[in-house]
Amino acid sequence: MADRPLRADARRNRERVLEAARELFAASGLAVPLDDIAARAGVGPGTVYRHFPTKEALFEAVTVARLRDLVEFARGCAADDDPAAAFDRFLDRLTEEAAAKRNLPEAFTAVGMEGLVPVQEELYAALAVLVGRAQEVGAVRPEIRVPDLLVLLKAMLQAAGESPDPTVLDRIALVLRDGLRPPTDPGSIL
Amino acid sequence: MADRPLRADARRNRERVLEAARELFAASGLAVPLDDIAARAGVGPGTVYRHFPTKEALFEAVTVARLRDLVEFARGCAADDDPAAAFDRFLDRLTEEAAAKRNLPEAFTAVGMEGLVPVQEELYAALAVLVGRAQEVGAVRPEIRVPDLLVLLKAMLQAAGESPDPTVLDRIALVLRDGLRPPTDPGSIL
DNA sequence: GGCTAACCGGGGCGCGTGTTCCGTATATTC
């Protein structure tokens, strides 16, 4: 209970494990063997378990951080003056991150990971604001709900991760963006 | 080599295994344990292996059939008079099938399954015609290529399959459809 | 109805992978 400060080498190893986990989870998702993470960190498997009670816990630790960043960004966008531009900025950010981060899509809807739920809910709430405001100014079709968006975004991230050709992502993002806009309603172009 | 006709009980069991595999693969994809399939078919695991040399072979057998149907449908669409409507019909069919068929998306891009390749190529070719014709009449944005479409559809079906709410799929299909259309080009509405 | 060959069932092997354990090494403290 009395959190004694970690020994110096312990803290260093903890950081190394997190770093290795970040990279490998991003590359191959949850499928990567834990031993590989340990090896990449220059550490034995036992050491990983000293710091994280389970493989899932490690995944959580890595993923919560990434999701938290995303939530923060979404909140920043929500505070933007121009709701349409704000929504666009968020999509931009997501397509950037999509490059080769397979753990993000898994994190969106992963179930059964206790620690992920709060951040998922925060993301949901932030997106609700972002989408709602964009819909008010007619930048996003009104029937769209946050879960729809999450599914779509997840699909995009997944698709991007699987395709070897990076330009695929550009075209997919294009389709998504145009599809989210309301069907041309005369006079909607500010 | 001389394909002696299968014994009656053997043929019956083979059919049962295929049936069980269809259902379970559709529900949970390749992840379902082979023993479950055997149990569902009322058969021992050994019997499954008598008919299919490997679990992947069973998956192939089930999936090739489904893909072949899809290819046939796509070809039918390609022969349609109205290319725009034909493309739409294909999308409709796909969203219908998406309801709870997790093996379909996996089949689109599954690699390392020898038997799947020919059908995948056929699907690719059929889609190329379908998309090409739709593009000629301005129903689909010109920069889209078949791989884009495959990746996008796959990810979407997958993501939608995970969502408990079936209406999500409807809205996603809507977004997809509008997103694939070229950005309103005055005069494109026949 | 009996004979033969084909087929069935499920127990068991091997492997990959998450997890634990303990003897050894090292940081910290006095």
Add this chain to the structure above:
DNA sequence: GAATATACGGAACACGCGCCCCGGTTAGCC
């Protein structure tokens, strides 16, 4: 610099699952 708690490493364990094998059974044929 010695004492002690803390952390390390990797071998060993547990387990799920794909896959094989053999004793028993059943279908097909005379």
